[in-house]
Amino acid sequence: MMAEADFVSAVLPLLQNNAIDVLEWSFDTLYHNNEPDWLRDLLNFYAENNRLIGHGVYYSLFDARWTERQEEWLQKLKEEVSLRKYNHITEHFGFMNTENFHQGVPLPVSLHPKTLQIGKDRLYRLQQAVDIPVGIENLAFSFSIDDVKEQGVFLDKLTEDTNGFLILDLHNIYCQSCNFEVEIEEIIDLYPLDKVKEIHLSGGSWQESVYGKKQVRRDTHDDVIPEEIFFILPSVLAKCQNLEYIIIERLGHTLKTEEDKENFLNDFNKVKTIIEASDWKEKEKCIWDKRQIQLLEKPLEDLALFEEQSRLTRLLFDGAGAGIIKDQDFHYFKTENWDPEMILTAQNIIKKWNPY
Amino acid sequence: MKIPVVLMASLLAVGVSAQSTKPEAKTKKPVKKVKRAATPDTVEKKKPGTPKPIVKKDTLVLRGYGCPACGMG
Numbered sequence: 001m002m003a004e005a006d007f008v009s010a011v012l013p014l015l016q017n018n019a020i021d022v023l024e025w026s027f028d029t030l031y032h033n034n035e036p037d038w039l040r041d042l043l044n045f046y047a048e049n050n051r052l053i054g055h056g057v058y059y060s061l062f063d064a065r066w067t068e069r070q071e072e073w074l075q076k077l078k079e080e081v082s083l084r085k086y087n088h089i090t091e092h093f094g095f096m097n098t099e100n101f102h103q104g105v106p107l108p109v110s111l112h113p114k115t116l117q118i119g120k121d122r123l124y125r126l127q128q129a130v131d132i133p134v135g136i137e138n139l140a141f142s143f144s145i146d147d148v149k150e151q152g153v154f155l156d157k158l159t160e161d162t163n164g165f166l167i168l169d170l171h172n173i174y175c176q177s178c179n180f181e182v183e184i185e186e187i188i189d190l191y192p193l194d195k196v197k198e199i200h201l202s203g204g205s206w207q208e209s210v211y212g213k214k215q216v217r218r219d220t221h222d223d224v225i226p227e228e229i230f231f232i233l234p235s236v237l238a239k240c241q242n243l244e245y246i247i248i249e250r251l252g253h254t255l256k257t258e259e260d261k262e263n264f265l266n267d268f269n270k271v272k273t274i275i276e277a278s279d280w281k282e283k284e285k286c287i288w289d290k291r292q293i294q295l296l297e298k299p300l301e302d303l304a305l306f307e308e309q310s311r312l313t314r315l316l317f318d319g320a321g322a323g324i325i326k327d328q329d330f331h332y333f334k335t336e337n338w339d340p341e342m343i344l345t346a347q348n349i350i351k352k353w354n355p356y
Numbered sequence: 357m358k359i360p361v362v363l364m365a366s367l368l369a370v371g372v373s374a375q376s377t378k379p380e381a382k383t384k385k386p387v388k389k390v391k392r393a394a395t396p397d398t399v400e401k402k403k404p405g406t407p408k409p410i411v412k413k414d415t416l417v418l419r420g421y422g423c424p425a426c427g428m429g
Contacts, residue, residue: 005374012371018358038366042359049357 001025003039004252010261014268022051024247027080027089028058028073047085053198053245054080054089061122061136062095062109064306066299070122074129081130088133088288090167090198091126093155094141095309105353107313107346108139108147111154112332114302119158121300124293127162133288135165135197140172140219141346143338148176152191159195163291166191169200170229170236171219171249178217179342184232188239196240197288201225201233201271202249207348209341216345222254225267230274237278242286246271308332316343316350 001007001023014020023046035043046052059073077089094106109115127134136155142148155166168191170184177184203223206215225248237243248268255261275281308330315325322340359367 005370008367009371009374012367015359015367016364021357036370038363038370041363042367045359045363051357 001039001043002250002252003030003036006255007250007252008038010250010255010264013265019268019272022046022053022087022245022247024053024055024245026055026057027086028056028076043084050085050087052084052086053247054086055137056089056091058096059091059122059126060096060106061091061093061126062115062119062309063122064095064118064302064309066301070125070299074125077126078129081132086132088135088165088197089130090135090137092137093139093151093158105349106139106141107309107316107350108142108151110147110332110334111150111157114305115332116154116157118300118302118305120161121296123158123162123164124295125299127164127290128293128295131290133165133197133290134162135159135167135288137167137200138169138172138191140169140175141342141349142176142180143342143346144334145180145182145339146334146337148180148182148187149190152187156192156195161291161293163288164195165197165242165286165288166195167198167200168193168196168236168240169202169219170233171200171202171204171225174226174229175204175217175219179345180339184228185235188232188236193239194241194286196243197286198245198247199236199240199243200247200249201229201267203267207345210344211341213341216341218345218349221249221251224263225271230270233271233274234278237274237280240280241283243280244285246275305332313350316347319347319351 011020023043025043030039043052056073056077059070063070080086081089092106094108096106109119123134123136136159138151138155142151158164159166168188170188173184173187176182176187202219202221203225204218205220205223207218209215248271250264255264311328312325312330312333315328322338322343325343326335326338326340328335
């Protein structure tokens with residue numbers, strides 16, 4: 001659900017036909033007090049009918065430092081779930097460790113015992129704050145093919161102690177497939193698909209390549225769902241035995257023309273048709289019960305990792321050349337293996353969402 | 357699950373507001389739209405007359421437009 005009037009205008013026919021079974025709301029983009037009446041009433045209506053799920057953006061699961069910001073985020077989350085019934089909540093893989101976190105962008109981390117430890121600590125605290133299941137979404141952006149290939153394993157390890165689930169964002173995987181020239185199914189099969197409780201679908205855009213090799217696919221949520229995703233969706237539904245929700249994501253301000261709206265509704269109906277033709281809804285689903293975890297009183301921190309995260313963010317923001325970034329003596333980031341094209345893409349994204 | 361009539365009515369109002377806040381003559385240049393929003397004249401002219409409709413309340417402008425969360429936005 002988006003708060004823009006253009007979005008409401010686009011989905012009106014669906015709301016009028018009661019065609020939207022579930023709404024996903026990014027509760028931390030616009031906390032309760034700032035919601036217009038219509039939005040509050042709509043979210044409450046879906047919540048009262050057990051059809052609302054929450055999607056966090058700004059917790060930053062792999063931030064190596066624990067600050068008041070995360071404490072405050074968890075506090076606000078507690079308030080939010082006490083006011084409104086969410087079936088579950090989710091967050092993103094990655095870190096955002098700049099001061100102005102509301103304008104930050106999550107960057108990927110590589111699988112390393114320390115980063116895993118930090119991620120687990122943050123996830124424990126998130127799960128401890130609420131009594132509903134907590135899941136994590138795969139990230140679209142990757143610097144290297146190694147990160148693409150290990151993200152499924154990483155997410156599996158990350159969620160193992162909390163009995164957490166996954167959101168499988170198929171457009172994120174589509175981006176990786178295009179940018180690293182790997183078959184989309186090959187990447188999907190690297191994920192623990194029995195943990196997938198939710199699927200995200202969306203469209204994106206192409207960024208011109210500076211190195212002249214190929215265009216870079218970005219997850220900008222501003223266009224139709226690619227045909228390749230529709231093509232693989234039936235087989236993904238068959239593989240994800242515990243799938244419960246399918247969400248179509250689209251930025252609110254990108255549905256301005258009648259054509260945009262029509263295309264969006266077409267996407268919705270195509271997805272609905274695929275769902276109806278599959279039998280995933282009938283299958284018995286896993287129960288994602290909260291597990292008791294022994295939390296360290298003090299949140300885990302790693303100042304060396306924090307320094308590297310900060311340095312990397314700054315280098316990207318300042319537009320340091322790919323060569324300079326690849327030559328950094330990082331311990332936790334294997335920059336020597338990074339694709340220069342993706343370093344440049346990260347710089348574009350980070351400038352767009354200026355975190356400073 | 358049927359959306360209550362009162363709620364549906366308010367959603368319709370928001371939907372209509374989205375359409376009525378579009379530039380009247382739908383010319384090609386998006387630049388024009390930006391200009392129109394920034395022109396102080398129009399805003400000032402309306403103030404002394406009738407109070408503004410509540411439409412704007414629903415037209416939230418999120419900083420940077422939307423969600424960077426997927427990491428590729």
